[in-house]
Amino acid sequence: MTRAVLSIGSNLGDRLGYLRAAVAGFAAELVAVSPVYETAPWGVTDQDDFLNAVLVVAGDLGPWDWLRRGQELENASGRVRTLRWGPRTLDVDVVTVDGVTSDDPELLLPHPGAAERATVLVPWLDVEPDAVLPGRGRVADLVAGLDLGGVERRDDLSLT
Ligand SMILES: Nc1ncnc2c1ncn2[C@@H]1O[C@H](COP(=O)(O)OP(=O)(O)OP(=O)(O)O)[C@@H](O)[C@H]1O
Numbered sequence: 494m495t496r497a498v499l500s501i502g503s504n505l506g507d508r509l510g511y512l513r514a515a516v517a518g519f520a521a522e523l524v525a526v527s528p529v530y531e532t533a534p535w536g537v538t539d540q541d542d543f544l545n546a547v548l549v550v551a552g553d554l555g556p557w558d559w560l561r562r563g564q565e566l567e568n569a570s571g572r573v574r575t576l577r578w579g580p581r582t583l584d585v586d587v588v589t590v591d592g593v594t595s596d597d598p599e600l601l602l603p604h605p606g607a608a609e610r611a612t613v614l615v616p617w618l619d620v621e622p623d624a625v626l627p628g629r630g631r632v633a634d635l636v637a638g639l640d641l642g643g644v645e646r647r648d649d650l651s652l653t
């Protein structure tokens with residue numbers, strides 16, 4: 494049994510529909526679903542805004558199973574891999590799995606970008622106010638040090 498925090502995002506096509514498909518894909522393991530945020534793109538800034546959310550999941554699956562399930566859902570969304578950090582129908586990142594650390598490039602844990610990404614930490618904080626990013630500290634403290642401009646909660650959109 495493991496518990497994982499997943500970051501989901503979309504900025505191409507039916508963004509909310511793709512996020513809902515990700516939620517459906519983890520329905521049996523869902524512990525919590527965050528609000529939806531509309532977020533300005535980081536990395537490659539010349540692309541459309543994303544919708545981002547965070548899922549907490551738990552079940553009889555290991556770290557690689559969470560990754561593979563996420564990749565299956567990305568593929569099912571018709572995701573085409575072009576540019577790094579470029580537009581995508583669905584992205585599923587494994588942020589943490591319990592206290593597991595991994596330096597395998599195919600599954601880096603905790604996700605190395607998470608500590609700097611308001612698009613991950615802000616929705617995570619909504620569902621787990623006491624969350625800790627292993628090795629980096631309390632999510633609330635990390636969020637306090639970030640620029641939250643361009644991260645707007647969309648209470649008119651729901652994943653549940
Ligand atoms: N924690 C992780 N979650 C998801 N994919 C990971 C993780 N660690 C490594 N990877 C690998 O990253 C690759 C997918 O990268 P992808 O193209 O989705 O990156 P990205 O989402 O554009 O960038 P970033 O990884 O910075 O969020 C896959 O090969 C996957 O195996």
Ligand SMILES: Nc1nc2c(c(=O)[nH]1)N=C(CO)CN2
Pocket residue numbers: 501502503532533534535536537542543545578579584612
């Ligand atoms: N706002 C936002 N920007 C991004 C995102 C994302 O999920 N949200 N994902 C990216 C590639 O992983 C690149 N840029």
